[in-house]
Amino acid sequence: MWRQVARFRQAADVRRSRLMSSESATVVNGPCIVHKRGADILHDPWFNKDTGFTLTERNRLGLRGLLPPRVMSFTQQYNRFMEAYRSMEESTKCQPEASVSLTKWRILNRLHDRNETLYYRVLIDNIKSFAPIIYTPTVGLVCQNFSGLFRRPRGMYFSAKDKGEMMSMVYNWPSQEVDMIVITDGSRILGLGDLGVQGIGIPIGKLDMYVAAAGINPRRILPVMLDVGTNNEKLLEDRLYLGVRQPRLEGEEYLAIVDEFMEAVFSRWPKAIVQFEDFQMKWAFETLRRYRTKFRMFNDDIQGTAGVALAGLLGTLRAQGRPLTDYVHQKIVVVGAGSAGLGVIRTAAQAAARMAGNSESSLQLFLLDKDGLITKERKNLDPAAAPFAKGPGETEGLQEGASLLEVVRKIKPHVLLGLSGVGGIFNEEVLRAMRDSDSTRPAIFAMSNPTTNAECTAEDAFKYSGENIVFASGSPFKNVDLENGKTGHVNQANNMYLFPGIGLGTLMAGARIISDGMLHAAAECLASYMREEEVEQGILYPCIDSIRDVTAEVGAAVVRAAVAEELAEGHGEVGPVQLLHMSKEETLEYVRQNMWFPIYSPVVHEK
Numbered sequence: 001m002w003r004q005v006a007r008f009r010q011a012a013d014v015r016r017s018r019l020m021s022s023e024s025a026t027v028v029n030g031p032c033i034v035h036k037r038g039a040d041i042l043h044d045p046w047f048n049k050d051t052g053f054t055l056t057e058r059n060r061l062g063l064r065g066l067l068p069p070r071v072m073s074f075t076q077q078y079n080r081f082m083e084a085y086r087s088m089e090e091s092t093k094c095q096p097e098a099s100v101s102l103t104k105w106r107i108l109n110r111l112h113d114r115n116e117t118l119y120y121r122v123l124i125d126n127i128k129s130f131a132p133i134i135y136t137p138t139v140g141l142v143c144q145n146f147s148g149l150f151r152r153p154r155g156m157y158f159s160a161k162d163k164g165e166m167m168s169m170v171y172n173w174p175s176q177e178v179d180m181i182v183i184t185d186g187s188r189i190l191g192l193g194d195l196g197v198q199g200i201g202i203p204i205g206k207l208d209m210y211v212a213a214a215g216i217n218p219r220r221i222l223p224v225m226l227d228v229g230t231n232n233e234k235l236l237e238d239r240l241y242l243g244v245r246q247p248r249l250e251g252e253e254y255l256a257i258v259d260e261f262m263e264a265v266f267s268r269w270p271k272a273i274v275q276f277e278d279f280q281m282k283w284a285f286e287t288l289r290r291y292r293t294k295f296r297m298f299n300d301d302i303q304g305t306a307g308v309a310l311a312g313l314l315g316t317l318r319a320q321g322r323p324l325t326d327y328v329h330q331k332i333v334v335v336g337a338g339s340a341g342l343g344v345i346r347t348a349a350q351a352a353a354r355m356a357g358n359s360e361s362s363l364q365l366f367l368l369d370k371d372g373l374i375t376k377e378r379k380n381l382d383p384a385a386a387p388f389a390k391g392p393g394e395t396e397g398l399q400e401g402a403s404l405l406e407v408v409r410k411i412k413p414h415v416l417l418g419l420s421g422v423g424g425i426f427n428e429e430v431l432r433a434m435r436d437s438d439s440t441r442p443a444i445f446a447m448s449n450p451t452t453n454a455e456c457t458a459e460d461a462f463k464y465s466g467e468n469i470v471f472a473s474g475s476p477f478k479n480v481d482l483e484n485g486k487t488g489h490v491n492q493a494n495n496m497y498l499f500p501g502i503g504l505g506t507l508m509a510g511a512r513i514i515s516d517g518m519l520h521a522a523a524e525c526l527a528s529y530m531r532e533e534e535v536e537q538g539i540l541y542p543c544i545d546s547i548r549d550v551t552a553e554v555g556a557a558v559v560r561a562a563v564a565e566e567l568a569e570g571h572g573e574v575g576p577v578q579l580l581h582m583s584k585e586e587t588l589e590y591v592r593q594n595m596w597f598p599i600y601s602p603v604v605h606e607k
């Protein structure tokens with residue numbers, strides 16, 4: 001299967017331009033049926049068009065007199081919003097970055113709360129500028145300040161106090177159909193720790209990416225907060241804190257709440273997909289194990305991140321001008337043995353085993369956590385980390401708990417990958433030590449979020465490890481001017497390049513579960529997306545501007561994998577047999593045709 005990755009894309013440009021033109025010219029959404037009239041419509045962001053309601057619609061829907069008389073076109077409304085946004089940007093240029101980011105978030109959030117069609121259109125068209133606001137890194141700041149920022153509810157909250165009520169509570173959600181649910185319990189929000197109920201910002205941001213990148217209809221998404229308490233003392237004492245003021249539920253009590261939630265959502269929406277996000281490690285692994293063969297679910301931090309990292313590792317080889325078969329000879333140091341680090345290291349090892357086939361893989365993986373290098377001598381060794389703990393004779397003379405600097409100096413890794421959540425641990429000494437890497441083009445992946453928690457900045461990486469490195473970070477950094485006419489390219493190694501396609505593909509296939517094969521197909525598709533000349537420049541991942549196209553491709557790859565594994569039950573009118581007979585191109589077209597795009601549709605009232 002991995003051999004396909006080597007067949008690099010020739011026709012990518014043609015397909016990309018086809019996508020752009022089809023969206024701008026031919027997208028037609030069916031009419032919107034509403035069951036309400038008058039002011040209720042204006043207060044419903046799913047249907048509201050503000051001044052965009054035509055005169056006939058105003059008559060038909062009881063809106064006459066409730067709006068100023070002038071009818072504005074979608075383009076006029078769009079331009080008006082963007083002009084106001086740009087002028088705010090101009091006038092806040094000298095203000096502190098965090099306060100400007102929050103102002104931008106507030107402006108976007110107000111539009112989100114008022115008119116979703118316009119909101120998603122500005123988001124899609126300006127994804128490069130707006131993703132850092134509605135997603136990482138600003139979403140982290142929003143979560144930290146959530147209780148103070150809260151104005152209107154979005155999504156659903158299931159709390160420790162709702163035990164026994166969830167089966168009926170799910171019917172409080174106003175949408176008959178839900179395709180995509182993102183749930184968190186707020187216990188590990190980015191690298192910011194336990195933020196309790198305030199973590200709801202993460203599911204909201206992830207689902208915004210689902211709409212923007214995967215074209216999931218915003219009327220069919222559901223952000224969920226499972227509030228089982230918080231162990232964050234500061235929040236428990238905060239008089240504005242909006243969550244349940246009690247320590248987190250643990251053990252069976254905790255699992256009983258998650259079980260009840262899963263049963264409830266799948267009983268109302270049997271075809272929904274649930275993405276687990278930002279759960280602390282023990283529950284991330286346990287819930288994945290518990291539900292993955294029973295429900296359509298996946299854990300983005302474990303599985304989505306692993307695929308994105310693997311695509312980056314393979315891209316690095318291409319950037320070094322080496323054949324992918326050399327992957328099995330790489331030396332990779334993974335810093336952070338949590339849900340993300342362990343997901344990455346497992347997937348990296350599985351890929352090597354697949355590539356090596358019957359022969360032995362000589363991929364060398366070193367795993368560190370807060371206590372340094374993990375060896376078999378580690379006391380209370382986590383069973384999930386055990387397969388990667390170095391045994392006697394494998395440590396290259398390093399001791400249990402050896403520091404990151406010692407490890408890098410001794411191992412001279414080809415790749416240094418951080419998922420520790422600790423800002424700056426790839427310090428000057430560590431980065432300088434990477435100059436002695438055994439690779440001519442070493443890679444540094446500082447994948448922790450948000451920006452302040454990145455293991456190093458892009459600038460430091462190029463400054464201390466050399467201009468020749470390949471660099472990727474989880475949160476966006478600007479490209480680095482190397483002051484010799486050259487640019488150090490910054491990649492964003494973020495699971496946003498995979499999770500929307502995993503969800504979209506699962507939905508379009510109507511897959512019963514999300515299998516390893518489907519996840520491998522997604523990673524492989526991302527790995528092969530970039531053109532040779534891009535990769536040579538150290539560009540491993542697509543620009544976020546093309547995220548809709550990447551997601552369609554990843555989605556189609558996931559559909560085909562589900563079909564091949566006989567997991568696909570079909571979607572809507574398209575049954576499993578039709579899916580089976582689709583060519584690769586037809587599958588891609590099928591996925592694209594089903595992606596929602598924000599344009600105003602006629603609104604029709606039905607009692």
Ligand SMILES: NC(=O)c1ccc[n+]([C@@H]2O[C@H](COP(=O)([O-])OP(=O)(O)OC[C@H]3O[C@@H](n4cnc5c(N)ncnc54)[C@H](O)[C@@H]3O)[C@@H](O)[C@H]2O)c1
Nearest residue numbers: 190191336337338339340369370420421448449474494495
């Ligand atoms: N870029 C992405 O797509 C992506 C995806 C998932 C997670 N992340 C980020 O990765 C980070 C970790 O996420 P997680 O879910 O694995 O968290 P986690 O809490 O489960 O794990 C963190 C791990 O880092 C280790 N660690 C802490 N301090 C360390 C130190 N000084 N040196 C070495 N290791 C140290 C801990 O021992 C633990 O093993 C977060 O910042 C998260 O935002 C990024």
Ligand SMILES: O=C(O)C[C@H](O)C(=O)O
Nearest residue numbers: 136190278301449494495
């Ligand atoms: O949310 C992100 O930006 C990526 C990832 O899921 C994380 O937890 O950091």
Ligand SMILES: [Mg+2]
Nearest residue numbers: 277278300301
């Ligand atoms: Mg996450």
